[in-house]
Every structure is written in structure tokens, then in C-alpha cells.
Amino acid sequence: MTDMQSxxxxxxxxxxxxxxxxxxxxxxxxxxxxxxSRPIEMIVPTPPGGGTDLVIRQLAELVEPILGQKxxxxxxxxxxxxxxxxxxxxxxxxxxxxxGLWNAPLTMTPHMQQAPYTPNDYIxxxxxxxxxxxxxxxxxxPANNATEFFELLKxxxxxxxxxxxxxxxxxxxxxxxIFIRKGVKVRAVPFGGAGETVKNYLxxxxxxxxxxxxxILPYVKEGSTKCMFTTGPDPIAALPGVATLTDLxxxxxxxxxxxxxxxxxxxxxxxxxxxxxxxxxAAQSDKFRDFAEPKGMIVKGTSPAxxxxxxxxxxxxxxxxxxxxxxxxx
Numbered sequence: 001m002t003d004m005q006s007x008x009x010x011x012x013x014x015x016x017x018x019x020x021x022x023x024x025x026x027x028x029x030x031x032x033x034x035x036x037s038r039p040i041e042m043i044v045p046t047p048p049g050g051g052t053d054l055v056i057r058q059l060a061e062l063v064e065p066i067l068g069q070k071x072x073x074x075x076x077x078x079x080x081x082x083x084x085x086x087x088x089x090x091x092x093x094x095x096x097x098x099x100g101l102w103n104a105p106l107t108m109t110p111h112m113q114q115a116p117y118t119p120n121d122y123i124x125x126x127x128x129x130x131x132x133x134x135x136x137x138x139x140x141x142p143a144n145n146a147t148e149f150f151e152l153l154k155x156x157x158x159x160x161x162x163x164x165x166x167x168x169x170x171x172x173x174x175x176x177x178i179f180i181r182k183g184v185k186v187r188a189v190p191f192g193g194a195g196e197t198v199k200n201y202l203x204x205x206x207x208x209x210x211x212x213x214x215x216i217l218p219y220v221k222e223g224s225t226k227c228m229f230t231t232g233p234d235p236i237a238a239l240p241g242v243a244t245l246t247d248l249x250x251x252x253x254x255x256x257x258x259x260x261x262x263x264x265x266x267x268x269x270x271x272x273x274x275x276x277x278x279x280x281x282a283a284q285s286d287k288f289r290d291f292a293e294p295k296g297m298i299v300k301g302t303s304p305a306x307x308x309x310x311x312x313x314x315x316x317x318x319x320x321x322x323x324x325x326x327x328x329x330x
Contacts, residue, residue, distance in 0.1 A: 035095055035271050039070040042261075043091075044100045045084020047077045051212070055259045056100030058291050059128055062282035067274075073100070081105030082115050089121040093266035095275065098125070102259050103170050107315040111322045112168050112329060119315060123267050124307035125275045127260035128283040131297040132232030133171045134239070135162060136209045136216050136225050146243035149228040153184035161187045162208035163197040168327045171210045174231040174255035177321050178245070181253050212257065213238060213296025232256045238296050255314065258300075260307055276304055 042060055046052045053075065060071040076084035081104055088099030099122070109115065135149075143149040153160065164172040167190045179186055189206050191197045194215045201209040202219070209216055209225065217238055219225040229243040230236055233251035236244075245251050261279050263272065282288060283301035292299050302310075322328040 035274060036067055036069040038096065039072050040067070040095070041097050042071050042073045042100050043084050043088050043097065044073055044075050045077060045081040045087075045105060046075065046102075048075050051257075052100070052102045052259060055129065055292075055297075058288060059100065059259075059261070059279065059282055062285055062288055063278050066278040066281055079105075080109045080113070082109060082113070082117075085122075086116040088262060089117040089264055091264045093264040093268075095263065095267055095271040097264065098275070099262040100259065101262060102257060103314065104168075106311060107318045108168055108170065108173060108322075110315075111319045112327055114329070119312065121265050122262045123265055123272060124304045124311060125261040125263055125272065126279040126283065126304065127258055127300050127302040127307045127310065128279065128288070129292050129297045129299050130232065130256040130258045131212060131214075131295070132230040132234075132236065132244075132254070132256045133174050133211055134209075134213055134216060134227045134230050134242070135175060136220070136227040137207070139224055139226055141207075141226070143228065144226065146229040146248060150182050150184060153179075153182070153186060157185040158187060160207040161189050162210045163189050163191055163201050163206040164210045165194050165197050166190050166192070168322065170255065170257045171212075173318055173321050175210050176325050177253050177255050177317065178229075178231065178248075178250070180321065180324055181250055182248075214294075217296065232298070234298060236296055236298075237293065255317070258310075260302075272304060 042056060044053050044056050057073050060073050064071050076087055078084070081101070085099060085101060085105040088097065091097035137143065143152050162175065164175070172188050172190070176188070186208070191200055194211050197211050198209060198215055200206055213236060216225060216227070220227060220239065227239055227242045229248060230239065231245065231254060233244055233246045233254045236242065245254050261275070263275065280301040283299055289299050319328065
């Protein structure tokens with residue numbers, strides 16, 4: 001073999017090696033560019049087992065086969081949901097840390113306490129569902145519908161009490177927003193969660209129940225309780241005939257519990273689009289509907305723009321309600 005032939009073979013082998021390396025590098029880059037290429041962490045700012053936790057875990061389970069990756073739920077409770085929410089806003093905006101949240105730490109708690117984030121620190125992906133709350137009374141209460149209920153309250157300002165699951169939460173603010181609009185005064189009595197609220201209502205320690213439909217529904221079905229109105233604009237299949245805010249002529253005063261998915265500010269538009277499509281598909285699936293509707297929830301699966309519009313509107317409205325009842329930051 002001549003030196004020239006040897007050199008040709010050497011350079012040929014080198015070119016082949018470089019070509020293979022280039023193909024491998026391109027494949028690696030393509031794999032990195034494909035999103036998602038590894039598990040996603042979903043931060044839920046509540047303890048395990050609560051309502052929000054159960055909803056987000058159901059969503060996570062349904063979205064995994066759509067995204068082709070595991071979605072790992074991580075509970076980070078504390079500070080009325082603010083600790084976990086702050087962790088979402090401070091995460092790298094790479095699409096591998098998301099937040100599964102409800103209203104309070106986004107539109108309510110920041111009006112009472114200094115939050116370590118602002119509405120501009122996160123991107124909305126999709127709202128999965130809404131759940132109106134209800135005001136209910138015992139079967140022998142001297143009002144049988146919303147019209148009679150508010151007529152009685154106008155004659156007895158401050159006489160009646162209603163239980164809620166905490167100060168400045170969704171249930172209290174939803175009720176107060178309506179009471180203010182109707183010009184009536186009812187005293188809120190906060191308890192440590194839905195279980196405590198319903199126990200004290202049934203025990204006669206408060207006059208009215210304020211809370212979720214799923215909590216009170218068994219007592220409505222057995223006939224010991226009747227609901228006066230819901231805090232949403234749409235009829236609830238589980239509560240036929242119960243007045244909605246549309247019936248009361250104030251659909252714009254609706255405040256409902258909702259759940260949704262957020263991402264840190266700075267997430268690229270292409271990843272937002274992938275996540276939006278996946279979470280909307282999960283929320284609008286038959287499996288999620290079967291999970292949600294028996295609990296009095298209404299399936300949504302909104303776009304990011306729809307979610308942001310509702311969130312911004314509610315943030316403003318909750319600030320006004322808190323100022324009116326003296327719960328806002330001084």
C-alpha cells in the first residue's frame with residue numbers, strides 16, 4: 001500500500017467518524033428540543049388529600065398519556081397557598097415545573113397579606129373546572145327560595161350567621177359579594193375547613209351553611225337541608241331548581257372555586273401551546289367529566305387568554321370585596 005493510499009484510508013475513516021458524530025449530535029439536539037422529554041413536576045400548594053390536590057392529581061393522571069411523560073405532583077403547603085405558589089413563580093421557565101392551583105393564593109390572599117409574587121409572575125395555561133359554592137339552610141327555615149331568603153334578611157340585618165371554611169377564602173368572599181350587592185348583612189363565622197363548617201351548621205351553631213356543593217349534597221338529598229342559591233351563573237344538575245346568579249339578575253357577581261394550571265413567567269410560546277392543548281384535552285375528557293360533575297363541578301378546559309381574563313377580573317373584584325368588609329391589607 002502506498003503512502004497516498006494510506007492517507008486516503010485515514011481521511012476516509014476520519015470523515016466517517018465525524019459524520020457519525022454529527023448524526024449523533026443532531027439526534028441528541030433533536031431529543032433535547034422535543035418537549036417534554038422528561039417528567040414534569042406539578043406543585044400543588046395544599047396538603048395531600050384535599051379538594052385541590054385530588055383535582056390536580058386526576059388531571060395529572062389524564063394528561064400523562066397525552067404528553068407522553070410522567071407528571072409528578074409535589075405538595076408544598078403553607079402560607080394559605082402562597083409558599084407553593086411562590087415556588088412555581090420562581091422556578092426555571094423550562095416547562096418542567098408547573099403549578100396546579102385554586103383561586104385563593106392568586107386572587108384573594110394577596111389582598112390580605114404581602115405575597116412574594118404578583119399576577120405578572122406567572123403564565124396561565126388552562127382552567128380545568130369551576131365549582132360554585134352554595135348558601136343553604138335547614139328545612140324548617142322560614143324561606144323556601146332566594147326571593148324569600150333575601151326579603152327576610154333585609155328585615156333582620158346582622159341577625160343570622162353563616163359558617164365558612166376560613167377567613168377571606170373563596171366561600172366567604174363569594175357570599176359577601178352577593179350580600180353586598182343585595183344590601184343585606186349576615187355575620188360570617190369561620191371554621192377550620194369544610195368538615196368543621198358542616199358539623200357546626202348541623203349542630204345549630206350557625207344558621208346557614210356556606211360551602212361546596214359536594215359537602216352539603218348528602219343533607220340536601222336526605223331532606224334536612226335546602227339550598228337558597230349558588231354563587232355561579234349556571235344551573236347545577238345536582239341542585240335542580242336552586243337559584244343561580246343569573247336568576248338573581250347578577251351573573252357578573254359570580255365567584256366560584258376553580259382549579260387551573262400555571263407556569264413561571266418566561267415559558268416559551270411553543271411550550272405553552274403544547275401544555276394548553278394537553279390540559280384542555282384532559283379536562284374535557286369523559287373521565288374528568290365523570291370525576292367532576294358528581295361533585296358539583298363544571299368542566300371548563302379554557303384557553304390561556306380566557307383563564308387570564310377571569311383571573312384578572314376576579315383579582316380586582318376580590319380586592320373590592322375585601323376592602324368593603326375590612327379584610328384588605330392596611
